Amino acid sequence: MRAAVLEAAITELTQTGYAALTVEGVARRAGVHKTTIYRNWKDADGLVADALASHFAADIPIPDTGAVESDLRALARSLVATMTTRTGRALLTTVLSDAVRIPRLAEVKHALFDDRFRRAEPVVTRAIERGELPADTDPAELLKTLAAPIYFRLVFTGESVDEATADRAVRVALAAAHARALPAV
Amino acid sequence: MRAAVLEAAITELTQTGYAALTVEGVARRAGVHKTTIYRNWKDADGLVADALASHFAADIPIPDTGAVESDLRALARSLVATMTTRTGRALLTTVLSDAVRIPRLAEVKHALFDDRFRRAEPVVTRAIERGELPADTDPAELLKTLAAPIYFRLVFTGESVDEATADRAVRVALAAAHARALPAV
Amino acid sequence: MRAAVLEAAITELTQTGYAALTVEGVARRAGVHKTTIYRNWKDADGLVADALASHFAADIPIPDTGAVESDLRALARSLVATMTTRTGRALLTTVLSDAVRIPRLAEVKHALFDDRFRRAEPVVTRAIERGELPADTDPAELLKTLAAPIYFRLVFTGESVDEATADRAVRVALAAAHARALPAV
Amino acid sequence: MRAAVLEAAITELTQTGYAALTVEGVARRAGVHKTTIYRNWKDADGLVADALASHFAADIPIPDTGAVESDLRALARSLVATMTTRTGRALLTTVLSDAVRIPRLAEVKHALFDDRFRRAEPVVTRAIERGELPADTDPAELLKTLAAPIYFRLVFTGESVDEATADRAVRVALAAAHARALPAV
DNA sequence: TGGTAATCGAGACGGTACGTCCTGTCTTACT
DNA sequence: AGTAAGACAGGACGTACCGTCTCGATTACCA
DSSP states (O other): OHHHHHHHHHHHHHHHOSTTOOHHHHHHHHTOOHHHHHHHOSSHHHHHHHHHHHHTOSOOOOOOOSSHHHHHHHHHHHHHHHHTSHHHHHHHHHHHHHTTTOHHHHHHHIIIIIHHHHHHHHHHHHHHHTTSSOTTOOHHHHHHHHHHHHHHHHHTSOOOOOHHHHHHHHHHHHHHHHHHHSOOO | OHHHHHHHHHHHHHHHOSTTOOHHHHHHHHTOOHHHHHHHOSSHHHHHHHHHHHHTOSOOOOOOOSSHHHHHHHHHHHHHHHHTSHHHHHHHHHHHHSTTTOHHHHHHHHHHHHHHHHHHHHHHHHHHHTTSSOTTOOHHHHHHHHHHHHHHHHHTSOOOOOHHHHHHHHHHHHHHHHHHHSOOO | OHHHHHHHHHHHHHHHOTTTOOHHHHHHHHTOOHHHHHHHOSSHHHHHHHHHHHHTOSOOOOOOOSSHHHHHHHHHHHHHHHHTSHHHHHHHHHHHHHTTTOHHHHHHHIIIIIHHHHHHHHHHHHHHHTTSSOTTOOHHHHHHHHHHHHHHHHHTSOOOOOHHHHHHHHHHHHHHHHHHHSOOO | OHHHHHHHHHHHHHHHOSTTOOHHHHHHHHTOOHHHHHHHOSSHHHHHHHHHHHHTOSOOOOOOOSSHHHHHHHHHHHHHHHHTSHHHHHHHHHHHHSTTTOHHHHHHHHHHHHHHHHHHHHHHHHHHHTTSSOTTOOHHHHHHHHHHHHHHHHHTSOOOOOHHHHHHHHHHHHHHHHHHHSOOO
């Protein structure tokens, strides 16, 4: 039952959007009574948070190719792949819509974005150990510089986002990392 | 009347958020009847779009200090200043909430981001003419690289965003611009 | 203009009924602006009252055939003819709907029903003078007895009302008039 | 709940009339939410029809005194008693207001008038069996002749209606019934 | 003939009610 | 004990009219 409801929630989310999602709609789609949902989740928000969390729970693999550039490229491309699906877009708009006000959504956002970066940090530390990056490189910072333009294009400008975008992000991030060691421009 | 409604909409937006905004609520706050709003705007969305547009209508000044770095710094800092107010944050999340589905919001988003960048392009072209940046630098691309990490922090990670963030963005953008002329890392 | 509005009101009355009649609807149909109606009539009720009064203003002829039975028959048949038209029915339901509460409608009712009887009284008094009816016959009473079953069928039972109904009403009224002179049954 | 709503509807009907009755008003008075009314009744009309039906549900007793005159007198007087209360008058005008257009009201009218007459027919048939009335007397016809002047005065002329009116109606009805056996006047 | 007044169309406004959809709580009955 | 079913109070939706108002534009009349 729980699974059916969560899946129905994801479907509604992708089809009608977060704003138009209703508990009754999810219940109908899941073939379940409204009260059943209210028994298991506090809100529509709680339900959506759970649905998103369980749907995106599958860990993304942390690449280890031996070279920082290909590692970063793999990371960036997997990010692009995740977020250009219909569901990925739904996730984005949902989480951006009102996460500030809805604690459960903020948690999901944290889990899906911040944690993802933290888990990828070894990619950077390994590169530092290999001497590919300056010793004082901040892994979190570099990864944000990597992700930022991708998310920016996804969310703000309507531009198409593809592997080329990912690769360009890698170049920018590496350039910035190397530049950090140089005197300010 | 129109002004009162738009202002009330902005207030509701900052206080209760986009999802919880109701036409009746705005009408109450503006001291206006619901039907008056429906006479002038098709939707709650249309109203919100108008409110956002009018709120951000004040043109940001395009700096021209004679040096690309200080120009970019001025741009980045003014962006940070705009978006770190309570209202700025609220409006930012509103615009992002479901612009995919709501054409009027998409228009506002376009006006708010794309147009803003276009108006700032002279900053980059002047720098190219002065020889501060490689001749093949893409102005739009550089400006996106500048804005991306700021918006990214504002929207995704809960980190504080301040002038230091702005300055760091300038460094990254310039590093990336110069690196474009070099062979790929 | 006045004429166009009154005519439009009658049309609306017959087509959509008194309850569903709106000032705006009448204005639309009359090709006139709403305010014009409000300038000339206090209410929808006032408008309807005027419309009915002017439409039914045409006096019914008072017959004088020389014999009470044919006089009454003419009266009854003209009543049937008036009230079985589409407009006549509209008049009936309008006037019955809420005349108690709406003074202007009560006036119209008075004008259209009571006065009509008063004008017909000579028919009875002439019959009394001719010796066709007992000297103590109450003209108003007799005419009400004549009209009552016709209106009753029109308004209460859905039965068809035609000339036969009119003639039957004449028989009953005359029987009652003659019986008045006899000892109570 | 149902009872509270129906009672509230009757009260609104007597106080403000059919035209001015609103679903929200009834809901307010009944201490019930608007949607509850819409769940149980299709329309304001349906609600009113139900309210009227339940209010007049109390069967009028069919008299059997052994003599036609006193039987008819009892019938006529009970009719007068029912319809001269404030509520009775209000409900009468409601039923007549627009029954042509509103099927539910037509049903109620049918139940209120036709059925009531049908139930009273034994009064007449017994009188025929006793030889008090001609064998070919049409019971329905006689009862209509009895009721017509009472309703006529109630609805059209503003005259007071009392027991004397009832008794006069009895005399007229009996005179007409006897006259039927005689050659036409 | 030119100004004044009346009359009109046009449409905005605050307001009431419409009938619908959804919320979140509750009770009942099944299983 | 958990569920389907569904009633309920409540809030908001977007629409149709209400009756009032202000604003020109058009007449028409009179000075």
